[in-house]
Amino acid sequence: MTDIDLTTTSTDGFDTESVIGDFAVGIDPMNETGPDPNSVLVADYAACFLPAVRMGARKSGYDDLGKMAIEAEAELTDHDDLESISFTLKVEADVDDPAELAELGEQYCHVHTALREELHADVTVEVDAFEPTEATA
Incomplete structure (x- = not known):
């Protein structure tokens, strides 16, 4: 399943x-x-990372961090492949150790964990998979 x-x-x-x-x-x-797909991937990463920081901070005893935002930037290769992603995490609250927030995001963000070289889709191709429609018949 x-x-x-x-x-x-x-x-x-x-x-x-x-x-x-x-x-x-x-x-x-x-x-x-x-x-485009690269933008969606970067947005998905940021959308996972931000609540991961908040959740990790709560588990670590931080009080409310207030409003938070991520400004994301990505660089592409000449072939439009993602080469690098960078986040600027903006937090309303004043915290003693800002680097800890980044570490918490890395620890709890599922997308951060998934973005590794050995995680590629296992692709199976099924041909002749659709019934002809009126437009293609």
Whole structure:
């Protein structure tokens, strides 16, 4: 049994729609109808890292950190592959050891843990997988 199931579909062109439970996310590598995949990955990373910092801080006895934000930047190679990602974590509260907050984010963020070289998709290809539609028949 899997823990995450989703379907990503492209009817034509390059844009896709991913249906994750009750939610649909449009992604377009051309940045015309939605954000591109690299931007979505960086946003997903930031969206995981920020609450991970907050959760880790609470477990470590920090009082409320107040408003928090991440300003994310990413560098791409000449082939549009992600080369580097950097975060600027902004925290409303004054804390004695800001570096500890980064360490807590790294410890509790599932995306941070997943971004490692040995985690690549195990790809199986199924051909002739769809019934012809009126447009393709």
